[in-house]
Amino acid sequence: MSAARTDGPSRVLVLNSGSSSVKYQLLDMADRSRLATGLVERIGERSARHVHTPADGEPRERERPVADHAEALEAAADELAADGLGLDSPELLAVGHRVVHGGRRFSEPTVVDDSVLAAIERLSPLAPLHNPANLEGIRTARALNPRLPQVAVFDTAFHTTLPEHAARYAIDVATADAHRVRRYGFHGTSHAYVSRRTAALLGRAPDEVNVIVLHLGNGASAAAVAGGRCVDTSMGMTPLEGLVMGTRSGDVDPAVVFHLARNGGMALDDIDRLLNQRSGLAGLCGDNDMREILARRDAGDERARLAFDVYIHRLRRYIGAYYAVLGRVDALVFTAGVGENAAPVRAAAVAGLGSLGLAIDEGLNSARTRGPRLISPEYARVAVAVVPTDEELEIATQTFALVGS
Numbered sequence: 504m505s506a507a508r509t510d511g512p513s514r515v516l517v518l519n520s521g522s523s524s525v526k527y528q529l530l531d532m533a534d535r536s537r538l539a540t541g542l543v544e545r546i547g548e549r550s551a552r553h554v555h556t557p558a559d560g561e562p563r564e565r566e567r568p569v570a571d572h573a574e575a576l577e578a579a580a581d582e583l584a585a586d587g588l589g590l591d592s593p594e595l596l597a598v599g600h601r602v603v604h605g606g607r608r609f610s611e612p613t614v615v616d617d618s619v620l621a622a623i624e625r626l627s628p629l630a631p632l633h634n635p636a637n638l639e640g641i642r643t644a645r646a647l648n649p650r651l652p653q654v655a656v657f658d659t660a661f662h663t664t665l666p667e668h669a670a671r672y673a674i675d676v677a678t679a680d681a682h683r684v685r686r687y688g689f690h691g692t693s694h695a696y697v698s699r700r701t702a703a704l705l706g707r708a709p710d711e712v713n714v715i716v717l718h719l720g721n722g723a724s725a726a727a728v729a730g731g732r733c734v735d736t737s738m739g740m741t742p743l744e745g746l747v748m749g750t751r752s753g754d755v756d757p758a759v760v761f762h763l764a765r766n767g768g769m770a771l772d773d774i775d776r777l778l779n780q781r782s783g784l785a786g787l788c789g790d791n792d793m794r795e796i797l798a799r800r801d802a803g804d805e806r807a808r809l810a811f812d813v814y815i816h817r818l819r820r821y822i823g824a825y826y827a828v829l830g831r832v833d834a835l836v837f838t839a840g841v842g843e844n845a846a847p848v849r850a851a852a853v854a855g856l857g858s859l860g861l862a863i864d865e866g867l868n869s870a871r872t873r874g875p876r877l878i879s880p881e882y883a884r885v886a887v888a889v890v891p892t893d894e895e896l897e898i899a900t901q902t903f904a905l906v907g908s
């Protein structure tokens with residue numbers, strides 16, 4: 504990616520609009536410094552929380568209703584303006600947006616115009632929790648300053664290299680193609696950044712190493728990355744397939760849907776909500792936060808233990824699968840909220856896998872070190888690592904590379 508360039512504006516505002524939250528960061532790409540970060544969560548609920556943190560000041564926190572993503576972004580723009588960093592500031596180069604679904608059309612970061620907006624909108628049915636929020640972020644940022652370039656960076660882009668045998672579902676080809684039914688994969692910005700950063704941690708070039716990346720946040724996915732190219736990933740046509748997540752089921756037999764509709768008296772929308780919002784860890788034990796689950800499990804709570812065990816079993820299944828897909832694995836990497844912070848999850852994920860060359864040094868695993876680090880013992884054949892993801896920095900880097908002077 505581009506080196507620092509000092510001529511012309513170099514600041515990029517990054518927006519990561521989720522289903523009920525907006526995370527934002529203002530970065531100066533001349534030195535990759537962060538000028539401000541913020542989070543608006545519980546959008547659309549009775550009261551939202553907005554935390555805005557300037558680089559050189561105390562966090563400012565407000566609780567009040569925020570109706571939608573447009574209002575959240577306006578509130579973020581107000582906070583930035585209060586520090587002289589508003590969207591009309593001449594130092595601001597562009598806004599970079601995380602867009603979750605880019606279908607097959609978008610394999611690169613893209614400057615948004617009306618045709619790109621329309622294409623993102625056409626993909627909304629394939630990512631109903633995410634794309635509409637991403638669109639609202641783009642439209643609002645554009646309205647706040649129509650002259651600023653808006654750049655979309657797609658979660659799916661890194662996965663457009665999936666070989667056809669990994670991207671295809673084994674269903675009738677004509678039907679699948681008519682309805683764009685195939686595996687697209689998500690969290691690609693994170694998988695790309697983390698796999699590259701892991702190669703650097705190993706002191707090797709990205710095209711030399713095979714890596715399994717486990718992105719374990721609220722949404723969770725695994726990726727098999729061979730020499731810098733993604734060859735398999737656990738999310739599919741939508742971000743519902745694969746690993747057990749905070750509120751999403753991950754893999755289920757599709758016949759569960761027929762059964763619940765035909766015999767369970769449930770409408771399709773109810774089943775959709777069940778699998779996306781009332782399943783996963785939350786469905787199994789009532790909590791979607793791994794911190795709570797670990798605390799409850801340690802206190803002897805059986806439902807929390809079951810939730811943990813189902814989560815780990817699925818994770819181990821994917822580790823084994825991607826081991827076979829890659830043939831040779833140089834590193835297994837944990838990232839995102841759970842992956843970076845939950846040592847018991849990492850320990851359980853690789854326990855007893857010594858015959859695959861996978862082992863963890865418990866001292867390194869439980870150390871409270873920050874930043875990219877190895878947690879495998881020196882003798883292990885496969886490096887096990889924790890590499891914090893930074894989707895915002897990656898989006899800013901790609902945005903700057905596209906529109907920087």
Ligand SMILES: Nc1ncnc2c1ncn2[C@@H]1O[C@H](COP(=O)(O)OP(=O)(O)O)[C@@H](O)[C@H]1O
Binds near residue numbers: 720721722749791840
């Ligand atoms: N110290 C911790 N131990 C265990 N889990 C943690 C810890 N800190 C954060 N998490 C988990 O990380 C999740 C959020 O991860 P994050 O990557 O921020 O998700 P997202 O970007 O999808 O919102 C929380 O739901 C929580 O379960």
Ligand SMILES: CC(=O)OP(=O)(O)O
Binds near residue numbers: 633690722742
């Ligand atoms: C694609 C996806 O699942 O994103 P998130 O983890 O932010 O919900």
Ligand SMILES: [Mg+2]
Binds near residue numbers: 720721839
């Ligand atoms: Mg995330």
